[in-house]
Amino acid sequence: DADVTQTPRNRITKTGKRIMLECSQTKGHDRMYWYRQDPGLGLRLIYYSFDVKDINKGEISDGYSVSRQAQAKFSLSLESAIPNQTALYFCATSDLAGRGGETQYFGPGTRLLVL
Amino acid sequence: AQSVTQPDIHITVSEGASLELRCNYSYGATPYLFWYVQSPGQGLQLLLKYFSGDTLVQGIKGFEAEFKRSQSSFNLRKPSVHWSDAAEYFCAVEVLEGGSEKLVFGKGTKLTVNP
Numbered sequence: 001d002a003d004v005t006q007t008p009r010n011r012i013t014k015t016g017k018r019i020m021l022e023c024s025q026t027k028g029h030d031r032m033y034w035y036r037q038d039p040g041l042g043l044r045l046i047y048y049s050f051d052v053k054d055i056n057k058g059e060i061s062d063g064y065s066v067s068r069q070a071q072a073k074f075s076l077s078l079e080s081a082i083p084n085q086t087a088l089y090f091c092a093t094s095d096l097a098g099r100g101g102e103t104q105y106f107g108p109g110t111r112l113l114v115l
Numbered sequence: 116a117q118s119v120t121q122p123d124i125h126i127t128v129s130e131g132a133s134l135e136l137r138c139n140y141s142y143g144a145t146p147y148l149f150w151y152v153q154s155p156g157q158g159l160q161l162l163l164k165y166f167s168g169d170t171l172v173q174g175i176k177g178f179e180a181e182f183k184r185s186q187s188s189f190n191l192r193k194p195s196v197h198w199s200d201a202a203e204y205f206c207a208v209e210v211l212e213g214g215s216e217k218l219v220f221g222k223g224t225k226l227t228v229n230p
Contacts, residue, residue: 056213
């Protein structure tokens with residue numbers, strides 16, 4: 001079984017709809033991240049969480065919200081989807097060894113199309 | 116501001132040829148540097164990372180990278196490319212911002228391998 005799973009893998013929705021993307025991990029990591037990937041732009045950080053009570057905005061948080069329901073679960077919501085939120089979304093996890101340089105482990109991605 | 120530049124958007128090589136993917140970073144402190152690979156339809160996987168010590172780092176799948184502080188570079192190399200290496204490659208630098216470590220990714224280099 002995969003260590004980091006994302007559901008759904010693909011989603012088509014309409015402008016104005018609320019949508020939630022879910023991420024679960026079995027790695028026991030405290031840190032979780034949401035990124036979006038757009039062609040030619042690489043990955044950009046949306047939100048991150050270093051533990052259940054810690055939520056932080058990333059580079060492009062406008063239009064998104066998150067919920068850390070448990071150590072293993074981190075959900076990303078689009079309250080009112082718009083077409084320029086069409087992208088590939090990745091969840092990632094990492095552990096904290098206290099020195100930096102920790103590897104991030106990525107889920108397989110959710111491809112979202114907003115019509 | 117911290118940034119990562121991958122000057123080549125797309126590179127094509129023949130199977131068996133050598134490969135070098137370029138990465139330059141901008142970060143004031145000693146960097147933690149990473150190369151990730153994204154195979155088609157997959158999430159990102161760590162190839163290798165540098166955070167101290169020997170400036171030539173060995174990774175998985177026969178890849179290596181060399182950290183050159185004087186050139187602010189961390190180029191990825193492989194002596195003989197295989198068709199399965201066709202993928203998109205991302206360089207990343209870990210930055211410390213607001214007391215939190217985060218990854219800043221380059222925009223990626225897509226590798227095509229010709230038979």
